[in-house]
Amino acid sequence: AQKVTQAQTEISVVEKEDVTLDCVYETRDTTYYLFWYKQPPSGELVFLIRRNSFDEQNEISGRYSWNFQKSTSSFNFTITASQVVDSAVYFCALSAAGGTSYGKLTFGQGTILTVHP
Amino acid sequence: DAGVIQSPRHEVTEMGQEVTLRCKPISGHDYLFWYRQTMMRGLELLIYFNNNVPIDDSGMPEDRFSAKMPNASFSTLKIQPSEPRDSAVYFCASSLRGQWSEQFFGPGTRLTVL
Numbered sequence: 001a002q003k004v005t006q007a008q009t010e011i012s013v014v015e016k017e018d019v020t021l022d023c024v025y026e027t028r029d030t031t032y033y034l035f036w037y038k039q040p041p042s043g044e045l046v047f048l049i050r051r052n053s054f055d056e057q058n059e060i061s062g063r064y065s066w067n068f069q070k071s072t073s074s075f076n077f078t079i080t081a082s083q084v085v086d087s088a089v090y091f092c093a094l095s096a097a098g099g100t101s102y103g104k105l106t107f108g109q110g111t112i113l114t115v116h117p
Numbered sequence: 118d119a120g121v122i123q124s125p126r127h128e129v130t131e132m133g134q135e136v137t138l139r140c141k142p143i144s145g146h147d148y149l150f151w152y153r154q155t156m157m158r159g160l161e162l163l164i165y166f167n168n169n170v171p172i173d174d175s176g177m178p179e180d181r182f183s184a185k186m187p188n189a190s191f192s193t194l195k196i197q198p199s200e201p202r203d204s205a206v207y208f209c210a211s212s213l214r215g216q217w218s219e220q221f222f223g224p225g226t227r228l229t230v231l
């Protein structure tokens with residue numbers, strides 16, 4: 001079975017602060033993909049990033065960066081200089097290759113981020 | 118290109134009625150997924166299709182739920198009879214290569230069963 005845990009239920013920051021959203025995953029498969037999705041107040045889910053289990057390089061995209069560490073089974077997401085428009089629910093998700101989990105995307109419970117002006 | 122299209126966006130119905138949710142995936146995507154989102158259970162995968170064939174329906178809550186994909190551009194999720202506990206946001210998503218690629222989500226259908 002696979003599992004994704006986002007320990008932070010809610011985070012509140014003031015604009016321009018940096019914020020890190022934690023994600024810890026569990027899987028027995030050696031081949032898997034990790035994802036982050038954003039769900040703004042409008043409700044749709046927006047894809048942010050995909051990372052496969054063989055690529056531990058960190059990635060930066062503008063104000064967003066991701067830190068993937070297999071040793072700790074974590075895939076954390078950092079927003080630098082947060083803005084009000086970053087306010088949303090952020091989901092970490094895992095898709096693994098093996099057994100009954102094949103083809104399925106397992107989501108964490110989500111972290112509600114509120115950025116105050 | 119148009120994204121995933123879902124209809125209706127909102128549905129209010131009474132307990133016992135049949136509800137049909139519709140989805141049009143992105144053209145060329147071979148995988149289609151149905152999810153349900155509630156406060157209590159978060160995002161749950163209900164069923165997914167590959168090339169119009171249901172691959173895994175283990176997430177479908179019970180026999181009242183059924184899903185079909187008669188062709189590559191259309192899928193339905195039906196609840197009959199509906200119950201208040203079915204109230205949720207139902208998302209349809211599609212992807213090019215299943216688990217290996219990102220899923221593109223529709224805007225969702227907010228279902229309220231009174």
